[in-house]
Amino acid sequence: MTLLSINVNKVAVLRNSRGGHEPSVLAAADAALAAGGGGITVHPRPDQRHIRPDDVLALAERVRGRGEFNIEGNPFAPARGAYPGLLSLVRDARPQQVTLVPDGDGQLTSDHGFDLVRDGPRLRPIIADLxxxxxxxxxxxxxxxxxxxxxxxIGADRIELYTGPYAEAQAQGEASAALALCARSAIEAQAAGLGVNAGHDLSQANLGLFLRKVPGVLEVSIGHALIGEALHAGLAATVRAYLEIIAQD
Structure with missing residues:
Protein backbone atom coordinates (compact mmCIF):
# COMPACT_ATOMS: atom_id res chain seq x y z
CA MET A 1 0.00 0.00 0.00
CA THR A 2 1.15 3.54 -0.69
CA LEU A 3 2.87 5.10 2.32
CA LEU A 4 1.44 8.39 3.59
CA SER A 5 4.12 10.81 4.79
CA ILE A 6 2.78 13.90 6.54
CA ASN A 7 4.65 17.14 5.90
CA VAL A 8 4.62 19.27 9.08
CA ASN A 9 6.13 22.42 7.58
CA LYS A 10 2.86 24.32 7.93
CA VAL A 11 2.77 23.62 11.65
CA ALA A 12 6.16 25.32 11.89
CA VAL A 13 4.89 28.27 9.80
CA LEU A 14 2.12 28.85 12.35
CA ARG A 15 4.53 28.51 15.28
CA ASN A 16 7.04 30.90 13.73
CA SER A 17 4.38 33.53 13.08
CA ARG A 18 4.04 34.03 16.82
CA GLY A 19 7.37 32.82 18.17
CA GLY A 20 7.81 30.35 20.98
CA HIS A 21 7.11 26.66 20.72
CA GLU A 22 3.39 26.34 19.91
CA PRO A 23 1.96 24.67 17.97
CA SER A 24 4.55 21.98 18.44
CA VAL A 25 5.87 20.16 15.36
CA LEU A 26 6.78 17.25 17.65
CA ALA A 27 3.23 16.98 18.92
CA ALA A 28 1.93 17.15 15.35
CA ALA A 29 4.26 14.34 14.31
CA ASP A 30 3.17 12.28 17.30
CA ALA A 31 -0.50 12.73 16.42
CA ALA A 32 0.05 11.92 12.74
CA LEU A 33 1.98 8.74 13.48
CA ALA A 34 -0.41 7.63 16.20
CA ALA A 35 -3.27 7.96 13.70
CA GLY A 36 -1.51 5.55 11.33
CA GLY A 37 0.64 7.84 9.21
CA GLY A 38 3.61 6.04 7.74
CA GLY A 39 6.12 8.84 8.03
CA ILE A 40 6.95 12.49 8.54
CA THR A 41 8.34 14.87 5.92
CA VAL A 42 10.12 18.18 6.51
CA HIS A 43 11.62 20.66 4.09
CA PRO A 44 14.18 22.86 5.87
CA ARG A 45 15.28 25.91 3.89
CA PRO A 46 18.26 28.22 4.39
CA ASP A 47 15.92 31.12 5.19
CA GLN A 48 14.29 29.00 7.96
CA ARG A 49 10.85 30.23 7.03
CA HIS A 50 9.29 27.17 8.66
CA ILE A 51 11.16 24.01 9.74
CA ARG A 52 14.48 24.84 11.41
CA PRO A 53 17.58 22.68 11.78
CA ASP A 54 16.81 22.06 15.47
CA ASP A 55 13.34 20.80 14.45
CA VAL A 56 14.93 18.37 11.99
CA LEU A 57 17.13 16.83 14.66
CA ALA A 58 14.35 16.67 17.26
CA LEU A 59 11.95 15.08 14.77
CA ALA A 60 14.58 12.54 13.71
CA GLU A 61 14.69 11.28 17.28
CA ARG A 62 10.92 11.40 17.72
CA VAL A 63 10.13 9.53 14.48
CA ARG A 64 12.90 6.92 14.70
CA GLY A 65 11.45 3.44 15.04
CA ARG A 66 7.90 4.69 14.49
CA GLY A 67 7.86 5.60 10.81
CA GLU A 68 9.88 6.91 7.91
CA PHE A 69 11.63 10.27 8.17
CA ASN A 70 11.97 12.14 4.87
CA ILE A 71 14.01 15.32 4.57
CA GLU A 72 13.46 17.45 1.48
CA GLY A 73 15.92 20.12 0.45
CA ASN A 74 17.98 21.88 -2.16
CA PRO A 75 21.35 20.12 -2.38
CA PHE A 76 22.99 23.18 -3.93
CA ALA A 77 22.00 25.65 -1.19
CA PRO A 78 25.07 26.57 0.88
CA ALA A 79 25.20 26.78 4.65
CA ARG A 80 23.85 30.08 5.95
CA GLY A 81 23.57 31.24 9.54
CA ALA A 82 22.06 28.44 11.61
CA TYR A 83 21.35 26.40 8.47
CA PRO A 84 24.29 23.98 8.14
CA GLY A 85 23.52 22.72 4.64
CA LEU A 86 21.51 19.69 3.59
CA LEU A 87 24.31 17.12 3.72
CA SER A 88 25.23 18.15 7.26
CA LEU A 89 21.60 17.84 8.39
CA VAL A 90 21.31 14.41 6.82
CA ARG A 91 24.56 13.29 8.41
CA ASP A 92 23.21 14.23 11.84
CA ALA A 93 19.58 13.15 11.41
CA ARG A 94 20.09 9.97 9.34
CA PRO A 95 16.64 9.95 7.71
CA GLN A 96 15.40 6.97 5.76
CA GLN A 97 14.90 9.18 2.70
CA VAL A 98 16.17 12.45 1.29
CA THR A 99 14.18 14.13 -1.46
CA LEU A 100 16.28 16.56 -3.46
CA VAL A 101 14.35 19.59 -4.71
CA PRO A 102 15.60 22.49 -6.90
CA ASP A 103 13.92 25.28 -4.93
CA GLY A 104 15.27 28.70 -4.08
CA ASP A 105 14.52 31.45 -1.57
CA GLY A 106 12.48 33.31 -4.17
CA GLN A 107 10.00 30.45 -4.55
CA LEU A 108 6.99 30.46 -2.27
CA THR A 109 6.89 26.69 -2.67
CA SER A 110 8.50 24.02 -4.83
CA ASP A 111 7.12 24.48 -8.33
CA HIS A 112 9.31 22.53 -10.76
CA GLY A 113 11.54 19.49 -10.98
CA PHE A 114 15.20 19.08 -11.88
CA ASP A 115 16.69 19.55 -15.32
CA LEU A 116 19.09 16.62 -15.20
CA VAL A 117 20.93 17.55 -18.39
CA ARG A 118 22.03 20.71 -16.60
CA ASP A 119 22.10 19.52 -12.99
CA GLY A 120 22.93 15.83 -13.31
CA PRO A 121 26.74 16.16 -13.19
CA ARG A 122 26.53 18.19 -9.97
CA LEU A 123 23.94 15.88 -8.45
CA ARG A 124 25.81 12.63 -9.08
CA PRO A 125 28.47 13.06 -6.32
CA ILE A 126 25.90 14.49 -3.90
CA ILE A 127 23.66 11.47 -4.41
CA ALA A 128 26.64 9.18 -3.84
CA ASP A 129 27.48 10.97 -0.59
CA LEU A 130 23.89 10.72 0.64
CA ILE A 154 23.14 9.35 -11.77
CA GLY A 155 22.38 7.09 -8.81
CA ALA A 156 18.93 8.05 -7.50
CA ASP A 157 16.71 5.39 -5.97
CA ARG A 158 13.38 7.08 -6.64
CA ILE A 159 11.74 10.09 -8.21
CA GLU A 160 8.99 12.20 -6.70
CA LEU A 161 6.53 13.30 -9.35
CA TYR A 162 5.57 16.96 -8.98
CA THR A 163 1.78 16.78 -8.85
CA GLY A 164 0.95 20.50 -8.78
CA PRO A 165 -0.12 20.61 -12.44
CA TYR A 166 -2.31 17.53 -11.95
CA ALA A 167 -4.01 19.05 -8.89
CA GLU A 168 -4.72 22.26 -10.79
CA ALA A 169 -6.10 20.38 -13.79
CA GLN A 170 -8.26 18.18 -11.56
CA ALA A 171 -9.72 21.23 -9.82
CA GLN A 172 -10.70 22.56 -13.25
CA GLY A 173 -12.30 19.25 -14.25
CA GLU A 174 -9.66 18.52 -16.90
CA ALA A 175 -7.40 15.97 -15.26
CA SER A 176 -7.15 13.27 -17.94
CA ALA A 177 -4.13 14.64 -19.80
CA ALA A 178 -2.20 15.42 -16.61
CA LEU A 179 -2.97 11.98 -15.22
CA ALA A 180 -1.84 10.29 -18.41
CA LEU A 181 1.42 12.24 -18.27
CA CYS A 182 2.00 11.19 -14.65
CA ALA A 183 1.21 7.57 -15.47
CA ARG A 184 3.61 7.51 -18.41
CA SER A 185 6.36 9.03 -16.30
CA ALA A 186 5.76 6.53 -13.51
CA ILE A 187 5.99 3.62 -15.95
CA GLU A 188 9.15 5.07 -17.49
CA ALA A 189 10.72 5.49 -14.03
CA GLN A 190 9.83 1.95 -13.00
CA ALA A 191 11.26 0.58 -16.25
CA ALA A 192 14.54 2.32 -15.36
CA GLY A 193 14.56 0.67 -11.94
CA LEU A 194 13.34 3.70 -10.00
CA GLY A 195 10.68 3.78 -7.31
CA VAL A 196 7.95 6.41 -7.68
CA ASN A 197 6.79 8.87 -5.04
CA ALA A 198 4.44 11.81 -5.56
CA GLY A 199 3.72 15.10 -3.89
CA HIS A 200 2.53 18.69 -4.02
CA ASP A 201 -1.06 19.91 -3.82
CA LEU A 202 -2.43 16.41 -3.30
CA SER A 203 -5.58 16.46 -1.19
CA GLN A 204 -8.56 14.34 -0.22
CA ALA A 205 -10.31 15.69 -3.31
CA ASN A 206 -7.73 14.44 -5.81
CA LEU A 207 -5.63 11.70 -4.17
CA GLY A 208 -7.91 8.75 -4.89
CA LEU A 209 -8.13 9.45 -8.61
CA PHE A 210 -4.38 9.92 -8.82
CA LEU A 211 -3.62 6.59 -7.16
CA ARG A 212 -6.15 4.76 -9.34
CA LYS A 213 -4.62 6.08 -12.54
CA VAL A 214 -0.89 6.23 -11.75
CA PRO A 215 0.57 2.75 -11.18
CA GLY A 216 2.92 1.70 -8.42
CA VAL A 217 3.12 4.88 -6.34
CA LEU A 218 5.16 3.94 -3.27
CA GLU A 219 4.72 7.10 -1.22
CA VAL A 220 2.80 10.36 -1.18
CA SER A 221 3.98 13.36 0.80
CA ILE A 222 1.13 15.67 1.78
CA GLY A 223 1.30 18.77 3.94
CA HIS A 224 -0.48 21.95 2.88
CA ALA A 225 -3.90 20.45 2.17
CA LEU A 226 -3.74 17.95 5.02
CA ILE A 227 -2.88 20.55 7.65
CA GLY A 228 -5.53 22.89 6.25
CA GLU A 229 -8.16 20.17 6.42
CA ALA A 230 -7.02 19.27 9.93
CA LEU A 231 -7.89 22.77 11.15
CA HIS A 232 -11.53 21.77 10.74
CA ALA A 233 -11.56 18.03 11.33
CA GLY A 234 -8.56 17.50 13.61
CA LEU A 235 -5.19 16.07 12.67
CA ALA A 236 -5.79 12.45 13.66
CA ALA A 237 -9.17 12.31 11.88
CA THR A 238 -7.67 13.87 8.75
CA VAL A 239 -4.76 11.42 8.64
CA ARG A 240 -7.22 8.53 9.00
CA ALA A 241 -9.34 9.95 6.16
CA TYR A 242 -6.32 9.95 3.86
CA LEU A 243 -5.45 6.41 4.86
CA GLU A 244 -8.99 5.30 3.97
CA ILE A 245 -8.57 6.84 0.51
CA ILE A 246 -5.23 5.09 0.02
CA ALA A 247 -6.66 1.74 1.15
CA GLN A 248 -9.32 1.89 -1.54
CA ASP A 249 -6.83 2.13 -4.40
Whole structure:
Protein backbone atom coordinates (compact mmCIF):
# COMPACT_ATOMS: atom_id res chain seq x y z
CA MET A 1 0.00 0.00 0.00
CA THR A 2 1.15 3.54 -0.69
CA LEU A 3 2.87 5.10 2.32
CA LEU A 4 1.44 8.39 3.59
CA SER A 5 4.12 10.81 4.79
CA ILE A 6 2.78 13.90 6.54
CA ASN A 7 4.65 17.14 5.90
CA VAL A 8 4.62 19.27 9.08
CA ASN A 9 6.13 22.42 7.58
CA LYS A 10 2.86 24.32 7.93
CA VAL A 11 2.77 23.62 11.65
CA ALA A 12 6.16 25.32 11.89
CA VAL A 13 4.89 28.27 9.80
CA LEU A 14 2.12 28.85 12.35
CA ARG A 15 4.53 28.51 15.28
CA ASN A 16 7.04 30.90 13.73
CA SER A 17 4.38 33.53 13.08
CA ARG A 18 4.04 34.03 16.82
CA GLY A 19 7.37 32.82 18.17
CA GLY A 20 7.81 30.35 20.98
CA HIS A 21 7.11 26.66 20.72
CA GLU A 22 3.39 26.34 19.91
CA PRO A 23 1.96 24.67 17.97
CA SER A 24 4.55 21.98 18.44
CA VAL A 25 5.87 20.16 15.36
CA LEU A 26 6.78 17.25 17.65
CA ALA A 27 3.23 16.98 18.92
CA ALA A 28 1.93 17.15 15.35
CA ALA A 29 4.26 14.34 14.31
CA ASP A 30 3.17 12.28 17.30
CA ALA A 31 -0.50 12.73 16.42
CA ALA A 32 0.05 11.92 12.74
CA LEU A 33 1.98 8.74 13.48
CA ALA A 34 -0.41 7.63 16.20
CA ALA A 35 -3.27 7.96 13.70
CA GLY A 36 -1.51 5.55 11.33
CA GLY A 37 0.64 7.84 9.21
CA GLY A 38 3.61 6.04 7.74
CA GLY A 39 6.12 8.84 8.03
CA ILE A 40 6.95 12.49 8.54
CA THR A 41 8.34 14.87 5.92
CA VAL A 42 10.12 18.18 6.51
CA HIS A 43 11.62 20.66 4.09
CA PRO A 44 14.18 22.86 5.87
CA ARG A 45 15.28 25.91 3.89
CA PRO A 46 18.26 28.22 4.39
CA ASP A 47 15.92 31.12 5.19
CA GLN A 48 14.29 29.00 7.96
CA ARG A 49 10.85 30.23 7.03
CA HIS A 50 9.29 27.17 8.66
CA ILE A 51 11.16 24.01 9.74
CA ARG A 52 14.48 24.84 11.41
CA PRO A 53 17.58 22.68 11.78
CA ASP A 54 16.81 22.06 15.47
CA ASP A 55 13.34 20.80 14.45
CA VAL A 56 14.93 18.37 11.99
CA LEU A 57 17.13 16.83 14.66
CA ALA A 58 14.35 16.67 17.26
CA LEU A 59 11.95 15.08 14.77
CA ALA A 60 14.58 12.54 13.71
CA GLU A 61 14.69 11.28 17.28
CA ARG A 62 10.92 11.40 17.72
CA VAL A 63 10.13 9.53 14.48
CA ARG A 64 12.90 6.92 14.70
CA GLY A 65 11.45 3.44 15.04
CA ARG A 66 7.90 4.69 14.49
CA GLY A 67 7.86 5.60 10.81
CA GLU A 68 9.88 6.91 7.91
CA PHE A 69 11.63 10.27 8.17
CA ASN A 70 11.97 12.14 4.87
CA ILE A 71 14.01 15.32 4.57
CA GLU A 72 13.46 17.45 1.48
CA GLY A 73 15.92 20.12 0.45
CA ASN A 74 17.98 21.88 -2.16
CA PRO A 75 21.35 20.12 -2.38
CA PHE A 76 22.99 23.18 -3.93
CA ALA A 77 22.00 25.65 -1.19
CA PRO A 78 25.07 26.57 0.88
CA ALA A 79 25.20 26.78 4.65
CA ARG A 80 23.85 30.08 5.95
CA GLY A 81 23.57 31.24 9.54
CA ALA A 82 22.06 28.44 11.61
CA TYR A 83 21.35 26.40 8.47
CA PRO A 84 24.29 23.98 8.14
CA GLY A 85 23.52 22.72 4.64
CA LEU A 86 21.51 19.69 3.59
CA LEU A 87 24.31 17.12 3.72
CA SER A 88 25.23 18.15 7.26
CA LEU A 89 21.60 17.84 8.39
CA VAL A 90 21.31 14.41 6.82
CA ARG A 91 24.56 13.29 8.41
CA ASP A 92 23.21 14.23 11.84
CA ALA A 93 19.58 13.15 11.41
CA ARG A 94 20.09 9.97 9.34
CA PRO A 95 16.64 9.95 7.71
CA GLN A 96 15.40 6.97 5.76
CA GLN A 97 14.90 9.18 2.70
CA VAL A 98 16.17 12.45 1.29
CA THR A 99 14.18 14.13 -1.46
CA LEU A 100 16.28 16.56 -3.46
CA VAL A 101 14.35 19.59 -4.71
CA PRO A 102 15.60 22.49 -6.90
CA ASP A 103 13.92 25.28 -4.93
CA GLY A 104 15.27 28.70 -4.08
CA ASP A 105 14.52 31.45 -1.57
CA GLY A 106 12.48 33.31 -4.17
CA GLN A 107 10.00 30.45 -4.55
CA LEU A 108 6.99 30.46 -2.27
CA THR A 109 6.89 26.69 -2.67
CA SER A 110 8.50 24.02 -4.83
CA ASP A 111 7.12 24.48 -8.33
CA HIS A 112 9.31 22.53 -10.76
CA GLY A 113 11.54 19.49 -10.98
CA PHE A 114 15.20 19.08 -11.88
CA ASP A 115 16.69 19.55 -15.32
CA LEU A 116 19.09 16.62 -15.20
CA VAL A 117 20.93 17.55 -18.39
CA ARG A 118 22.03 20.71 -16.60
CA ASP A 119 22.10 19.52 -12.99
CA GLY A 120 22.93 15.83 -13.31
CA PRO A 121 26.74 16.16 -13.19
CA ARG A 122 26.53 18.19 -9.97
CA LEU A 123 23.94 15.88 -8.45
CA ARG A 124 25.81 12.63 -9.08
CA PRO A 125 28.47 13.06 -6.32
CA ILE A 126 25.90 14.49 -3.90
CA ILE A 127 23.66 11.47 -4.41
CA ALA A 128 26.64 9.18 -3.84
CA ASP A 129 27.48 10.97 -0.59
CA LEU A 130 23.89 10.72 0.64
CA UNK A 131 23.60 7.05 -0.20
CA UNK A 132 26.89 6.41 1.61
CA UNK A 133 25.13 7.71 4.74
CA UNK A 134 22.54 4.95 4.33
CA UNK A 135 19.67 7.08 3.08
CA UNK A 136 17.46 6.51 0.05
CA UNK A 137 17.59 9.37 -2.47
CA UNK A 138 14.60 10.65 -4.42
CA UNK A 139 14.68 13.43 -7.04
CA UNK A 140 11.81 15.89 -7.52
CA UNK A 141 10.85 15.63 -11.19
CA UNK A 142 8.22 17.06 -13.51
CA UNK A 143 5.78 14.61 -15.05
CA UNK A 144 6.69 14.35 -18.70
CA UNK A 145 10.33 15.28 -18.16
CA UNK A 146 12.63 13.69 -20.76
CA UNK A 147 15.15 13.15 -17.95
CA UNK A 148 13.27 10.51 -15.94
CA UNK A 149 15.55 7.59 -16.81
CA UNK A 150 18.61 9.80 -16.28
CA UNK A 151 17.73 9.93 -12.57
CA UNK A 152 18.66 6.26 -12.33
CA UNK A 153 21.86 6.81 -14.30
CA ILE A 154 23.14 9.35 -11.77
CA GLY A 155 22.38 7.09 -8.81
CA ALA A 156 18.93 8.05 -7.50
CA ASP A 157 16.71 5.39 -5.97
CA ARG A 158 13.38 7.08 -6.64
CA ILE A 159 11.74 10.09 -8.21
CA GLU A 160 8.99 12.20 -6.70
CA LEU A 161 6.53 13.30 -9.35
CA TYR A 162 5.57 16.96 -8.98
CA THR A 163 1.78 16.78 -8.85
CA GLY A 164 0.95 20.50 -8.78
CA PRO A 165 -0.12 20.61 -12.44
CA TYR A 166 -2.31 17.53 -11.95
CA ALA A 167 -4.01 19.05 -8.89
CA GLU A 168 -4.72 22.26 -10.79
CA ALA A 169 -6.10 20.38 -13.79
CA GLN A 170 -8.26 18.18 -11.56
CA ALA A 171 -9.72 21.23 -9.82
CA GLN A 172 -10.70 22.56 -13.25
CA GLY A 173 -12.30 19.25 -14.25
CA GLU A 174 -9.66 18.52 -16.90
CA ALA A 175 -7.40 15.97 -15.26
CA SER A 176 -7.15 13.27 -17.94
CA ALA A 177 -4.13 14.64 -19.80
CA ALA A 178 -2.20 15.42 -16.61
CA LEU A 179 -2.97 11.98 -15.22
CA ALA A 180 -1.84 10.29 -18.41
CA LEU A 181 1.42 12.24 -18.27
CA CYS A 182 2.00 11.19 -14.65
CA ALA A 183 1.21 7.57 -15.47
CA ARG A 184 3.61 7.51 -18.41
CA SER A 185 6.36 9.03 -16.30
CA ALA A 186 5.76 6.53 -13.51
CA ILE A 187 5.99 3.62 -15.95
CA GLU A 188 9.15 5.07 -17.49
CA ALA A 189 10.72 5.49 -14.03
CA GLN A 190 9.83 1.95 -13.00
CA ALA A 191 11.26 0.58 -16.25
CA ALA A 192 14.54 2.32 -15.36
CA GLY A 193 14.56 0.67 -11.94
CA LEU A 194 13.34 3.70 -10.00
CA GLY A 195 10.68 3.78 -7.31
CA VAL A 196 7.95 6.41 -7.68
CA ASN A 197 6.79 8.87 -5.04
CA ALA A 198 4.44 11.81 -5.56
CA GLY A 199 3.72 15.10 -3.89
CA HIS A 200 2.53 18.69 -4.02
CA ASP A 201 -1.06 19.91 -3.82
CA LEU A 202 -2.43 16.41 -3.30
CA SER A 203 -5.58 16.46 -1.19
CA GLN A 204 -8.56 14.34 -0.22
CA ALA A 205 -10.31 15.69 -3.31
CA ASN A 206 -7.73 14.44 -5.81
CA LEU A 207 -5.63 11.70 -4.17
CA GLY A 208 -7.91 8.75 -4.89
CA LEU A 209 -8.13 9.45 -8.61
CA PHE A 210 -4.38 9.92 -8.82
CA LEU A 211 -3.62 6.59 -7.16
CA ARG A 212 -6.15 4.76 -9.34
CA LYS A 213 -4.62 6.08 -12.54
CA VAL A 214 -0.89 6.23 -11.75
CA PRO A 215 0.57 2.75 -11.18
CA GLY A 216 2.92 1.70 -8.42
CA VAL A 217 3.12 4.88 -6.34
CA LEU A 218 5.16 3.94 -3.27
CA GLU A 219 4.72 7.10 -1.22
CA VAL A 220 2.80 10.36 -1.18
CA SER A 221 3.98 13.36 0.80
CA ILE A 222 1.13 15.67 1.78
CA GLY A 223 1.30 18.77 3.94
CA HIS A 224 -0.48 21.95 2.88
CA ALA A 225 -3.90 20.45 2.17
CA LEU A 226 -3.74 17.95 5.02
CA ILE A 227 -2.88 20.55 7.65
CA GLY A 228 -5.53 22.89 6.25
CA GLU A 229 -8.16 20.17 6.42
CA ALA A 230 -7.02 19.27 9.93
CA LEU A 231 -7.89 22.77 11.15
CA HIS A 232 -11.53 21.77 10.74
CA ALA A 233 -11.56 18.03 11.33
CA GLY A 234 -8.56 17.50 13.61
CA LEU A 235 -5.19 16.07 12.67
CA ALA A 236 -5.79 12.45 13.66
CA ALA A 237 -9.17 12.31 11.88
CA THR A 238 -7.67 13.87 8.75
CA VAL A 239 -4.76 11.42 8.64
CA ARG A 240 -7.22 8.53 9.00
CA ALA A 241 -9.34 9.95 6.16
CA TYR A 242 -6.32 9.95 3.86
CA LEU A 243 -5.45 6.41 4.86
CA GLU A 244 -8.99 5.30 3.97
CA ILE A 245 -8.57 6.84 0.51
CA ILE A 246 -5.23 5.09 0.02
CA ALA A 247 -6.66 1.74 1.15
CA GLN A 248 -9.32 1.89 -1.54
CA ASP A 249 -6.83 2.13 -4.40
Missing amino acids: RALGTRVSLFMDAGSPDIARAAE
